[in-house]
Amino acid sequence: MSRTRSFSYDIVAAGHAHDAWPLLTEYSKHAALHPFIVNVEKLPTADGSLRSYRITDRLRLGPIPFRVRYLTDVLEVDAARVVTVARQRPRTIVKNETELVDEADGTVHAHTTVTMTAPLLLFGYAFRQLRIAHEGLAVRLREEIERVAREGAGGDQAA
Numbered sequence: 634m635s636r637t638r639s640f641s642y643d644i645v646a647a648g649h650a651h652d653a654w655p656l657l658t659e660y661s662k663h664a665a666l667h668p669f670i671v672n673v674e675k676l677p678t679a680d681g682s683l684r685s686y687r688i689t690d691r692l693r694l695g696p697i698p699f700r701v702r703y704l705t706d707v708l709e710v711d712a713a714r715v716v717t718v719a720r721q722r723p724r725t726i727v728k729n730e731t732e733l734v735d736e737a738d739g740t741v742h743a744h745t746t747v748t749m750t751a752p753l754l755l756f757g758y759a760f761r762q763l764r765i766a767h768e769g770l771a772v773r774l775r776e777e778i779e780r781v782a783r784e785g786a787g788g789d790q791a792a
Contacts, residue, residue: 635724636756639748640764646775648741648782650712650733656777657715657731657743658707660686666777668769669762671700682706688719692762725751725759741778745771 646653656662664670669690676685684707689700703721710716713734719727731745747767751759 634753635750636753637748637750638756638760639746640767641744641746642767642771644743644745644771644775644778645736645740646743646778646782647739648778649739650735650741652782653733653741653743653774653778654710654712654715656774656781658684658710658717660684660688660705660707663688663770666770666773667766668773669766676704679704679706682708683710690766694758723752723755725749725755727763743774 644653656666661673661675664673667690669692670688671691672689674687676687679685686705687702688705689702691698691700693699701721703719703725705717705719708716708718713732715729715731715733717729719729721727726749728748729745730748731743734742734744736742745767747763749756749760749763
């Protein structure tokens, strides 16, 4: 038996969508942004994906550290939307959908919805860790979007 639950968060950063989406789609940069990721390996692109990765996270259960590995695919990228999905055994799926809007005041608004499906016995721990990871990721993404915008490193490239 599995459980599914979602949460959403928003990032508002000085910059533009073209500063943000490369950070959301190029996972090799996430080792510096995501609080749990310790390794990212680019894989041959899976069918139906734009990019594919094997990611290793370092987690803790009480005093016991352990690592988990999972596959992540970038499914959709355009100027206003990024969709990714991560799959881990047993039967755990995390889907991220981010909408990017350039605001008139020179900021970009990123609204992300994260949906997890996992076996009931793992769900509580996994969902708590997912929220903690995304809280840290949101802060670091905002900082990095603003850094990229200041340095003018953003571009209008598509995936």
